[in-house]
Amino acid sequence: MPPRTRSTTTTAPAGRRPKVAGLRAPGRRGVTGGSPTPADAEVREDQDTADAPEVTEAPAAPAAAAPEASRTSDAPTGAAEDDGAATDSPEPPDSADGDAPVEGPAGTADATEAPAARPTPKARRTGRTMTPSAPAPEPVTRRGGTALLERPAPARATRDRSEPARESRVARIAAAVTRPVAKLGANPRRLITVLVVVLVLSLGLGTWAFLAARSDRADGTSYGNEAVVNVGGTAEVVGQTRQAMEQILSYDFTKLDDSVNAAKSQATGSFASEYLSVFEQTIRQPATDQKLRQTATVLNIGVQQLSSDHATLMALVQFTAERTTNGQTTNAPGLLTVQVVKEDGRWKISELKPV
Amino acid sequence: MLAFAAAVAAGVYWWIGSHGPAANQAHDRDVAVDAAEQIVVNINTVRPQTVDADLQAAQTSLTDPMLSEYQKVRQQFADSLKKAQASVVATPAGASLTAFDDDRGTASALVAINVTASSANQQPSQKQQLFQVDMQRTPDGWKASKASPTAGQS
Numbered sequence: 334m335p336p337r338t339r340s341t342t343t344t345a346p347a348g349r350r351p352k353v354a355g356l357r358a359p360g361r362r363g364v365t366g367g368s369p370t371p372a373d374a375e376v377r378e379d380q381d382t383a384d385a386p387e388v389t390e391a392p393a394a395p396a397a398a399a400p401e402a403s404r405t406s407d408a409p410t411g412a413a414e415d416d417g418a419a420t421d422s423p424e425p426p427d428s429a430d431g432d433a434p435v436e437g438p439a440g441t442a443d444a445t446e447a448p449a450a451r452p453t454p455k456a457r458r459t460g461r462t463m464t465p466s467a468p469a470p471e472p473v474t475r476r477g478g479t480a481l482l483e484r485p486a487p488a489r490a491t492r493d494r495s496e497p498a499r500e501s502r503v504a505r506i507a508a509a510v511t512r513p514v515a516k517l518g519a520n521p522r523r524l525i526t527v528l529v530v531v532l533v534l535s536l537g538l539g540t541w542a543f544l545a546a547r548s549d550r551a552d553g554t555s556y557g558n559e560a561v562v563n564v565g566g567t568a569e570v571v572g573q574t575r576q577a578m579e580q581i582l583s584y585d586f587t588k589l590d591d592s593v594n595a596a597k598s599q600a601t602g603s604f605a606s607e608y609l610s611v612f613e614q615t616i617r618q619p620a621t622d623q624k625l626r627q628t629a630t631v632l633n634i635g636v637q638q639l640s641s642d643h644a645t646l647m648a649l650v651q652f653t654a655e656r657t658t659n660g661q662t663t664n665a666p667g668l669l670t671v672q673v674v675k676e677d678g679r680w681k682i683s684e685l686k687p688v
Numbered sequence: 689m690l691a692f693a694a695a696v697a698a699g700v701y702w703w704i705g706s707h708g709p710a711a712n713q714a715h716d717r718d719v720a721v722d723a724a725e726q727i728v729v730n731i732n733t734v735r736p737q738t739v740d741a742d743l744q745a746a747q748t749s750l751t752d753p754m755l756s757e758y759q760k761v762r763q764q765f766a767d768s769l770k771k772a773q774a775s776v777v778a779t780p781a782g783a784s785l786t787a788f789d790d791d792r793g794t795a796s797a798l799v800a801i802n803v804t805a806s807s808a809n810q811q812p813s814q815k816q817q818l819f820q821v822d823m824q825r826t827p828d829g830w831k832a833s834k835a836s837p838t839a840g841q842s
Contacts, residue, residue, distance in 0.1 A: 532691050539695030546702035561788040562713040632838070633820060635784030635798045637721075647784040647798055649818060649838060666838070668800050668818050670782065688782045688800045688816070 560636040560644070567636050570644045573599075573680040574673050575631045578648060581608065581682065582629035586620045586657070601674060601681040608685075624657040632666070642675040647688065716790050720823065723830035724797035725780040728819045731835060732778035732803055739769050751824055751831035773808040781816060793825030 517524040561567050577599035584592040589612075596608050619625065630651045638645040648669050655662045672684035704711075727749040734742045743766055750758055768774075778801040787796040799819045806812035822834040 535691040535695035539691065539698040541698075542695070542702040543698035546698070558714055558718075559710075561717050561785045562710055562790075633786055633798050635786040637782075637784040647782055647800070649798060666818075668782075668816070 557640060558638050560639040563639060566639055570636060570639060570646065570673065570680050571634055574644075574646050574648070574671055574682065575634055577673075577680070577682050578631055578650060578669075578671065578685075579629050582650065582652070583627055584612075584616060584620060585626045586624050589617055589620060599679070599681055600683070601676055602683045604682055604684050626655045626657055628653045628655070644673050644680065646671045646673065713790050717785060717788055720788060720795045720825075720830055721783050721785055721797065724785070724795070724799050724821050724823060724832075725783045727821060727823070727830070727832045728783075728799040728801055728835065729778045729780055731832070732776060732801060732817070732819075734769055734774060734776045736770070736773045736775055739766055748828075749832055750835075751826055751833050754832055754834050774805070775807065775812075776803060776805045778803045778817075786820075795823045795825075795830065797821045797823065 517527060559566055577595070580595035581592060581600060593609065593612060596605055596612070600608060630653070632649045632651050634646055634648040636644060636646050648671055650667045650669055652665045652667060653662055654665075668688045669685055670688050671682060673680040674683045675681075730742075730749040731746040733745075743762055747755070747758060747762065781800040781802050783797055783799040785795055785797050787794070789795065797820070799821055801817050801819070802814060803817050804812055804814045818838045819835050820838055821832050823830045824833050
């Protein structure tokens, strides 16, 4: 029903008049019957704004006036009787009695002449009995007639006035919601501006939230640290770090290359290269000569920090060195802070130092 | 619309990250780690001027069964400390949880401390000590039910 809504806006000032007219309606009803002209004139004025040409038509005027008069008086009357007049569809009886019949004869009256002015009320009366069939033809005739413009206006006015109930409240809320949207729709440039602003805001806020979440998770804040909280991840990093430490820090003079290989596969970066060079320079020869065996056992290990690809652990390691030539053993505990990074799907030691 | 949906999704992502259950657990874990460190410091710190207060601080860090054991020896402990004019000051060196059950309110931690000890007839010496602590969450926060020194480096 877009035309109607539009018409309401245009007839907004006109709409006010019928409201007043509506108040006068009872009196006018009588008037209308006698002399349609005054009512006519009033209505006309309203219409003028909307449909100038028709009004100027002098001969047509009375003819048109007749039905119109009936219609206008109608609407308010209907309103006075029952505000439903305007609502058409929800309350067919009223609107029917008010309009439908009128329109029918009015349409013809239109064609005929002034006398129609008098039949109208009659028609109206008869119309009441015709109730059921009324709603259907209504819109058609209305659309065709000039009445279209003034119709909704009084209708609304009456509705607002006499129906303070839900409907008007709902309507008001609906209007409050739809009006800005409708306004925007009417102004494409503003609509585009608003959409662009919304778009930019969405992208901006979205990006910010995403990046904030990413960096939070990466490290720093407590919830970026998955240590212990992520049970599976914690178990994995603990298990692999424990294994790496024990294999790298243990050595046996009969298979020194095992330790070298362990360091190569389970350590990384500068720690790996440093450890390997230290191993070759200070361990390999003495270990071979003295038939040394060292066993590193991780007694206890805890994760301090854990993210997807980096973790910090604290490990208590028991070093047991055994000189196999004389069976002499020495124990030395060590508390170490271990940095591990995930490379190729495995946690590798990247740094090892005493706490 | 798509941008709006993306923004909402990112917002949810961020919100879950910073306010979700995992974040709460992470927060509880941090509280537990800090508590473990504080507990070990408390039970390893005694200054001659504040012996009673320090021992009281140590006691409030404990819960049973360690609490009752501690109460049994506390007086004797205090007397010997006063007599020796012993000073033991611990500072945290590192801590990490080795077990954590947020729901049951239990946690175990490995805590390293640097201890500076001295007494009337002993020069100040520094050493590192390591404690394994079992904790329980009480209405007053985390408390140690067991704390045992393990061999540390000197």
